[in-house]
Amino acid sequence: MEPTIIGLSIKIVRRPVSQTKSFVMIEIKISNDFTKTPGARYYTDGPNSGEEFYDKLLKAKYLEAIGKGVKLTVDLDGTDGYASSFLNEAFSRLGNEFGAEEVNRNLIIISNEVPKYIKKVKDSIYEKREN
Amino acid sequence: MQRLKYRVQKKYIIDSSFTFPHIPKKTVFIELEVPSIFKLQYQYVEAVLEFISKLKGFSKRHSSIGINILMNKVTDIGEGAIAMLLSVLEEFKEKRVLVRGNKPENKSAKDILEKSGFFKYVGGIVSDQNKVTKNTILKTGAKGTHQKVLAVEIRKAMETVWGIYGRNPCVYSTTVEMMRNSCDHAFKRPTNIKWHLAVTHDEGANLVKFSFVDNGKGIIRTFTEQSLLVRVLHYFKDTVDLLETAFTDGIESRTGLSWRGKGLPTIFENYTDGYIRNLVVICNDIYIDFDNNIKVKLKVPFNGTYYYWIVDKNCKKACFTN
Numbered sequence: 422m423e424p425t426i427i428g429l430s431i432k433i434v435r436r437p438v439s440q441t442k443s444f445v446m447i448e449i450k451i452s453n454d455f456t457k458t459p460g461a462r463y464y465t466d467g468p469n470s471g472e473e474f475y476d477k478l479l480k481a482k483y484l485e486a487i488g489k490g491v492k493l494t495v496d497l498d499g500t501d502g503y504a505s506s507f508l509n510e511a512f513s514r515l516g517n518e519f520g521a522e523e524v525n526r527n528l529i530i531i532s533n534e535v536p537k538y539i540k541k542v543k544d545s546i547y548e549k550r551e552n
Numbered sequence: 553m554q555r556l557k558y559r560v561q562k563k564y565i566i567d568s569s570f571t572f573p574h575i576p577k578k579t580v581f582i583e584l585e586v587p588s589i590f591k592l593q594y595q596y597v598e599a600v601l602e603f604i605s606k607l608k609g610f611s612k613r614h615s616s617i618g619i620n621i622l623m624n625k626v627t628d629i630g631e632g633a634i635a636m637l638l639s640v641l642e643e644f645k646e647k648r649v650l651v652r653g654n655k656p657e658n659k660s661a662k663d664i665l666e667k668s669g670f671f672k673y674v675g676g677i678v679s680d681q682n683k684v685t686k687n688t689i690l691k692t693g694a695k696g697t698h699q700k701v702l703a704v705e706i707r708k709a710m711e712t713v714w715g716i717y718g719r720n721p722c723v724y725s726t727t728v729e730m731m732r733n734s735c736d737h738a739f740k741r742p743t744n745i746k747w748h749l750a751v752t753h754d755e756g757a758n759l760v761k762f763s764f765v766d767n768g769k770g771i772i773r774t775f776t777e778q779s780l781l782v783r784v785l786h787y788f789k790d791t792v793d794l795l796e797t798a799f800t801d802g803i804e805s806r807t808g809l810s811w812r813g814k815g816l817p818t819i820f821e822n823y824t825d826g827y828i829r830n831l832v833v834i835c836n837d838i839y840i841d842f843d844n845n846i847k848v849k850l851k852v853p854f855n856g857t858y859y860y861w862i863v864d865k866n867c868k869k870a871c872f873t874n
Contacts, residue, residue, distance in 0.1 A: 457703070458698070458699035458700050458702075458703045458724075459699070459728075460699055460728070461728060461731075461732040462732070466732060467698070467699075468698060468699075469699065498872075499872075499874065500719075500721065501699070501702075501703040501706065501719050501721060501724045502719070502720070502721030502722065502723070502724030502725040502728070503721065503725055504725055504728040504729055504732055504815070504818070505725070505729065505814035505815060505817075505818040506729075506732055506814070506815065509814065534721060534870070534872055535721045535722065535870070537821075537825075
């Protein structure tokens with residue numbers, strides 16, 4: 422039997438991302454949004470420190486994500502690399518300020534280029550800071 | 553061990569390869585002979601450190617006495633030793649100590665010296681064939697030296713090794729940890745922070761050598777000056793054991809101390825992961841060559857920290873271009 426060809430007209434409606442909660446994503450791509458050449462721990466260590474990253478970007482984006490009820494994605498790929506002190510300072514501050522468990526639940530770390538950075542970030546989140 | 557020779561030279565030397573700052577006429581020079589094998593490999597290191605120690609002894613400016621560094625008898629030279637010498641000369645420059653010196657007569661040694669980037673800082677003529685080179689020596693004059701400069705040199709290194717101008721995050725992090733450590737362990741005041749990083753390309757062998765040196769207190773002296781650590785020094789056999797444990801991230805587990813410093817463990821991790829090879833550390837009176845399992849105390853200490861490592865095709869490939 423010959424198949425019957427039925428003409429179909431499909432209209433694709435793209436809903437704005439803001440109207441669908443599941444599509445909302447807060448993301449930091451450090452290489453684009455902060456620097457390609459991260460520095461060390463403190464402002465006093467020189468430019469692009471972990472402390473500066475936390476103050477200027479990470480904390481604000483985390484609060485934004487929490488406010489919208491979504492997770493924050495931090496993409497570590499694309500930079501020239503990270504000193505341990507950069508990652509430790511930024512993410513231990515985050516964990517200590519907002520609670521390690523909560524931060525762990527609300528954070529997605531992408532690090533395809535150097536996967537071991539993910540563990541360093543997680544360890545830092547759970548590190549108890551003295552101050 | 554080769555004996556160092558130095559003697560006062562009363563005549564005014566006209567033929568010299570480098571001088572700084574302006575040398576007044578009738579300056580009397582103290583001659584200091586550089587060891588003929590000027591390399592930091594274990595078998596030659598004590599002669600080099602003895603020379604460096606003697607040289608540092610002349611760090612006080614005298615208006616009519618200068619130092620004449622004789623390199624003419626050098627037959628073999630390494631970029632690490634060149635960076636170490638340069639780091640001392642840079643200190644002299646700041647103190648306006650009068651310095652001059654000559655080049656090796658041996659062509660191979662002279663070429664290595666000329667190509668190293670040494671003459672970018674001390675002045676002097678570089679022959680035309682040695683002017684075109686990817687080799688360089690970076691230095692910091694303040695802690696603000698931007699990592700961008702380092703990032704470019706590492707990309708060039710990856711081009712030599714892998715044929716691709718790209719990022720290597722693990723080599724970058726290794727070097728930033730060393731720079732950071734020089735801030736922590738090297739100097740009393742942040743404004744005094746000085747390090748030199750020599751990057752030497754061997755394009756034929758697809759190999760790049762890195763030599764990092766600071767002239768500060770050194771890791772061990774910093775550790776042993778920290779009152780907290782002094783109390784637990786008995787956990788370690790000796791300072792060699794202490795330094796090795798610091799690299800292998802064992803301070804906390806060995807002593808029970810909360811130990812936040814991850815710089816040295818990160819360097820060691822990048823080495824054990826295979827991103828860098830041939831890691832050598834000289835710090836105070838300790839020499840560690842991890843590849844060759846040499847962990848010894850030196851008779852002549854080095855007041856500072858020196859690292860050497862290479863990246864070549866035997867390393868784990870990490871080279872990103874996007």
